[in-house]
Amino acid sequence: MGSGPAILSLKDVRYAWPGRASFALDIPDFTLAASESVLLLGESGSGKSTLLSLICGTITADAGTVTVAGTDIASMSAGQRDQFRAEHIGLIFQQFNLLPYARVLDNVLLPLRFAPLRRARAGVPRETASQLCSSLGLPADAIAAHAGMLSVGQQQRVAAARALIGAPPLIVADEPTSALDAATQTTFLDLLFAQVQTSGGTLLMVSHDARLAPHFDRVVHMSDITRIGEGAL
Amino acid sequence: MMLRLAFGSLMARALTVGMTILAIALSVALFLGVEKVRTGAKASFADTISGTDLIVGARSGSVQLLLYSVFRIGNATNNVTWDSYQDIASRPEVDWIVPISLGDSHRQFRVMGTTRAFFERYKYRSGQSLAVADGALMDDVFDTVIGADVAATLGYSVGSPIVVAHGLASFVEHDNQPFRVSGILAKTGTPVDRTVIVSLEAIEAIHVDWQSGAAIPGQSTSPDTIRQMKLEPKAVTAALVGVKSRLKVFALQRAINEYPQEPLLAILPGVALQELWQIVGIAETALIAVSGMVVVTALIGMMATIFSSLNERRREMAIFRAMGARPRVVLGLLIVEAAMMAAFGAALGLGVLYIALFVAQPLMDAAFGLWLPIDPPSLRELWVLACVVGAGVIVSIVPALRAYRMSLADGMMVRI
Numbered sequence: 001m002g003s004g005p006a007i008l009s010l011k012d013v014r015y016a017w018p019g020r021a022s023f024a025l026d027i028p029d030f031t032l033a034a035s036e037s038v039l040l041l042g043e044s045g046s047g048k049s050t051l052l053s054l055i056c057g058t059i060t061a062d063a064g065t066v067t068v069a070g071t072d073i074a075s076m077s078a079g080q081r082d083q084f085r086a087e088h089i090g091l092i093f094q095q096f097n098l099l100p101y102a103r104v105l106d107n108v109l110l111p112l113r114f115a116p117l118r119r120a121r122a123g124v125p126r127e128t129a130s131q132l133c134s135s136l137g138l139p140a141d142a143i144a145a146h147a148g149m150l151s152v153g154q155q156q157r158v159a160a161a162r163a164l165i166g167a168p169p170l171i172v173a174d175e176p177t178s179a180l181d182a183a184t185q186t187t188f189l190d191l192l193f194a195q196v197q198t199s200g201g202t203l204l205m206v207s208h209d210a211r212l213a214p215h216f217d218r219v220v221h222m223s224d225i226t227r228i229g230e231g232a233l
Numbered sequence: 234m235m236l237r238l239a240f241g242s243l244m245a246r247a248l249t250v251g252m253t254i255l256a257i258a259l260s261v262a263l264f265l266g267v268e269k270v271r272t273g274a275k276a277s278f279a280d281t282i283s284g285t286d287l288i289v290g291a292r293s294g295s296v297q298l299l300l301y302s303v304f305r306i307g308n309a310t311n312n313v314t315w316d317s318y319q320d321i322a323s324r325p326e327v328d329w330i331v332p333i334s335l336g337d338s339h340r341q342f343r344v345m346g347t348t349r350a351f352f353e354r355y356k357y358r359s360g361q362s363l364a365v366a367d368g369a370l371m372d373d374v375f376d377t378v379i380g381a382d383v384a385a386t387l388g389y390s391v392g393s394p395i396v397v398a399h400g401l402a403s404f405v406e407h408d409n410q411p412f413r414v415s416g417i418l419a420k421t422g423t424p425v426d427r428t429v430i431v432s433l434e435a436i437e438a439i440h441v442d443w444q445s446g447a448a449i450p451g452q453s454t455s456p457d458t459i460r461q462m463k464l465e466p467k468a469v470t471a472a473l474v475g476v477k478s479r480l481k482v483f484a485l486q487r488a489i490n491e492y493p494q495e496p497l498l499a500i501l502p503g504v505a506l507q508e509l510w511q512i513v514g515i516a517e518t519a520l521i522a523v524s525g526m527v528v529v530t531a532l533i534g535m536m537a538t539i540f541s542s543l544n545e546r547r548r549e550m551a552i553f554r555a556m557g558a559r560p561r562v563v564l565g566l567l568i569v570e571a572a573m574m575a576a577f578g579a580a581l582g583l584g585v586l587y588i589a590l591f592v593a594q595p596l597m598d599a600a601f602g603l604w605l606p607i608d609p610p611s612l613r614e615l616w617v618l619a620c621v622v623g624a625g626v627i628v629s630i631v632p633a634l635r636a637y638r639m640s641l642a643d644g645m646m647v648r649i
Binding site for chain 2 (some may be wrong): 078098
């Protein structure tokens, strides 16, 4: 593991939020190899969210290059970056990350709406989505329900299915287990890892919880890869 | 799928969305209702008289003459003397002439003296003739034929006695000359429904014991004596005239307008109606403007609801962004939602309109003699509905642009 070509690489990346001079992110070098699973540990305020926004291309670096799956993020227009994100990155958030009024399958299929290639990879999207949901341990009645009706644990599985569908090369998870209890956490992670392995994707999980470390190929601390500017929170 | 999501999002906020839709629906129903009443009233007015080439009366305004002679609205300022009437009747251009004598009332209904020719010559709704629903036309001096509304309101049937009051809002009744109902006319939807029709002689008969608008004290002539009298009218209020050839209408009109013995006025009903529309047009425009404003208000209400929902929906928009939706998808989603709300509102408004029409049709007819037809929506109405949806879309662009900027700034990270 961790020997393939780089799926994600940040070189000499600097970013400061406009109007917030006190905070600046500075990452000299951070690389993820294909099919690697990495846990990125950091306290809140350490720049995790900013890093994720940079990787996903909702913001662009002031200096340096962010390369995802061989493409320099900065070389694309905002619209292209949005589509690129849809095609190449599966995202799981902490919680509340489903559309509560939409059915589970519509939630899972949502990214495919913006990513035609990923949609093509997904085969018959609805069937693939159902299969993913089942393999992530969602009961059939939950799959048919509105997302808002599910428990938090079930919602996270739906979010995982949504990130995995169409096998994007990079899965980014932002504290996906923090709202789950310990037992559910373990089950969720096991299921997630199994599915990531099946799809052959690379997993980058961001968390403050060091106890998750044993699951991963590699554990990186935010402080190892960043030089944070003066007056950081 | 995006439509389904937009619909789901609306359903999730069913209460506020429902209220917004209801407001739009009511405003649309009001707007279309005003249109219905307006066009209905216009059609009803235009249908009231047909087949009459000229209306002749004392010189006043053409609209005034039309209103009091045909619609029983307002009063004549003067009469046409019987001599002049006879003179006009004998002109070669005149095919037929029907005198009308107004000025008395029965309860809230006007009494009109005329000849039997009225029942043949008076036409409404593109050439329909009056029909007797019950009984017969008047035979005796004291016979009356009443309109359908008169019979319905006062509960009269053939044979019922009637007492005619002098003047319009007077309590002085001609109670020594009792009339009876000889016939009831079928419903026409015109002012005839609200008229008590008597013979021209009857009008004279009522006033045998009257002089200068007051009863002569102590004098009372019995009905039988009156029947023996020669009851020739001294004057009539107006006359409906038909000409032999349409080409002669203007010549006859000019001749009457320049009648040397008496100041008279002859009008073409259609032309006078046009003048009436011009007068009413301002009020009509105002009415349309007000109901249009109500629609605009409802749409602005929708804009306000969308605005206030934006903050609680930032997370939803962030999810869309995280999944790869461009900010303009968020913009489009909000506009589609607004279009849906406006469309539901417009459709519901149309439904409300038809329910209201169904309920109000008999009431409007009874109260105002206004028959509102229940037709499928006209092209014009469909245009109005389309414009409401279009305006809804335009109005929603403002909050949608705000959402666009918000989602551009938030990206996929929302801190609430």
